[in-house]
Amino acid sequence: MNNNIGPTLQFLGAAGTVTGSRYLVEANGRRVLVDCGLFQGYKQLRDRNWTPFPVDPTSIDAVVLTHAHLDHSGYVPALVKRGFRGRIHCTNATVALCGLLLPDSGHLLEEEAQYAARKGFSKHKEPVALYTERDARQSLRQLQGHAYELDIEVAPGIQARFHPAGHILGAAHISLDVQGQRLHFSGDLGRQHESLMNPPSSLPGCDVLVCESTYGNRSHVNVDQEAELGPIVRRVAARGGVIVIPAFAVGRAQALMLHLARLQQRGEIPSLPVYLDSPMAVNATRHYHAHHDEHHVSNEDCQRMYELATFVNSVDESKALDRRRVPMIIISASGMATGGRVLHHIEAFGSDYRNAILLSGYQAGGTRGAALAAGVRTLRMFGRDVPIRAEVVQLQGFSGHADATELLDWMRTAPSAPHMVYVTHGEPDAADTLRISIQRELGWQARVPEHLERVELEAAR
Template identity: 70%
Template sequence: MSSPASRSLHFLGAAGTVTGSRYLIQAAGQRILVDCGLFQGYKQLRERNWADFPVAPASIDTVLLTHAHLDHAGYLPALVKQGFAGRILCTEATRDLSQLLLPDSGHLLEEEARYAKKKGYSKHANPLPLYTQEDAMTCLTRFDGRPFLEPQALAPGVSARFIPAGHILGAAQIALTIDGRRLHFTGDLGRASDALMKAPAPFEGADVLVCESTYGNRRHPTADAEAELAPVIKRVAARGGVIVIPAFAVGRAQALMLHIARLRQRGEIPRVPVYLNSPMAINATDLYHRHHDEHHVTDAECRDMFELATMVRTVEESKALNMQRGPMIIISASGMLSGGRVLHHLVAFGQDSRNAILLAGYQAGGTRGAALVRGEKSLRIFGQEVPIQAEVVAMESFSGHADSEELLAWLRPAPVTPKMTYITHGEPDAADALRGRIERELGWHCRVPEHLERVPLGGEAAA
């Protein structure tokens, strides 16, 4: 049994920001990393991806992964490249999705480095990717998919369980037990009313809770997502425009196709062509058939969702879309306009006022998506300023994250009150707003940690 003085929790990411989730637990002679995500958004955050990892990767024994989104998993290939040789434990669906997301991330990083060199907009003469597609494939050999809820022994006195979190396929809360002391990580917590995913499992209580706060200062609109989506499609189609929808390949793209399919079946929108321009999203959609027990979409709706769109698989097909005229809908990654094929569509269609850019979900600070939400009329893409004349529509009803009310509703029935709750994975105003509400409404001890802060996990420290 480890002494309380030897146990610690080290916030290596997602402290004061909504990306880069990385939490290091040291206890029982083990170093356990919960999540290993990429920093995204503001340049000063993205530069952290290139800094030396705060501890030697080879000294980490195990990684526990909440889900496959890149802000939680996207640094793993670099960690393995730098010497991590342990297991990456996750749910089976997270393993399957990571087989799509991580190689695609490596490919995009290589592509961006090549393009920056070709166009000369990097300050480096020979820009290199953070990791390659081959690095990602090597990383995947470390993945070990495990069932939900079953205890996983990590070391004597140390075990973990993956608890359903909603959000996306495979997403898990992580309940970690160390010598009888319980730590709970929410990961990204989904919504009880999500169109695709089942509700997150209730909070069981813990000694220490690490809670996300993406929407910690906001409530989602009460409007139905389809009621919001239909008039946008109708008015843009009526003027012969193109709707470009940047969408996360996992979760958001599938939800959009589900809603569009339902609207089309009811005759509430015109039958304009729909293109899914993301090979990864195409493959991810197929996984919704394979992991049917995690969501509440019927087999028929899964089939309709998949058959709704023309699947755009090749680069040549993607380029050809930019030569077409509307009306049409293009769904393409990435969801916050940080890279990928959607940037080429922005260049092609963003400068025409007949068209629309529909932002369906959270846009982290410092991303192109956040710039559009705050009304910017130009975006820097591929080293050049691109004027944006297209209509910009932001729809928070598509969010896969619990809002402030849903987070409080999830926390409130806890059978055991945490001795300390740490608020992470949120912009500073969102994290502090949630901290204040938890303290006032629940009476819990709560704080927002600093980046790279290390806290003891002894009983007296959490009181």
């Protein structure tokens, strides 16, 4: 690394795709990685998780995480396994959630490798996991939690500050002060009016903004979440069906339980048994009690949400659900049906027209969730094609991401225009549409970076 050049920013992920957020800042002879996410979805993206990291992990001084979702934090155990020894800075709630998500991710990766070896459907003679649960637990020792709105020196001459982003517990948009310039990373922004989380705080002044664009080409449908959910539950229950809901364990699962509890309390849906089949989601739900300052759900609603479901912990209990043939609701990770117990539930119930699969969040291209949303009638799982005859519904009101209008409104809260906006973390159409909107509506310079592109920050002035 040349210590004589000015600060640079390199896009190691989330460029042209909605996964794998990784941004490398180099300054003062130091390297700081903002976000350390897994690539998910299309195989050519997932393969990037296995390629050598673009820079030597031992040369990175610190990692700064915007939040705990795996597309932002899920590569941390692999980076540590490959030699990173620095601190991993994040909010206190993100430390708590990473303590759930990362070991669970390692466990699932191990299970998938073992299952593929046992069933013989892997192309590799001896499939191995990217990292193990033990690797993940070891990486947690390097996490360091911080409060919002405090300046922290993460490397000599580089200061970071976390600002509330909504989205999920602990989510932050981050300022990074480097050699007299301020870089700002949106992370995943929450919504202005969301059933669980408080809205994101304003965008502070910055020289360079790196902004997500998950929904950069669309606006969310203005639909009441309970008005959308209630009729689906009633009609599936009336035909004696089972509802399977792939749901992100942090955020989406809690929102679903909150609204189901309210609907049941008002008598607007039948009192079906509800099963939360995700130990991680069970534990994450407890954290909503511990971090009331980050959301606006009352103590009473938190308690109803917590009491609504039967928590399924063991694998045997999960398998027993698949043998039941009575109306019920199963909420299980993962949210895009990329892995986890929900795959077994889709396999068990997806072939019966009486049942339903509800998709409750964004479905990245190349995932099984995206295939279901597109109307496929067979789904490739466990080395075979599983028929899908169940009703598939993409819920419109449960997104935890700001839409295009909300992203632009958030940018308008800045006291002045940045010199450049780099639009990332979106599929190509979403990212480019937001780029055009930023230029036309705000009059700011904006562009969509390429994967592995490096920019000199002075050039943005």
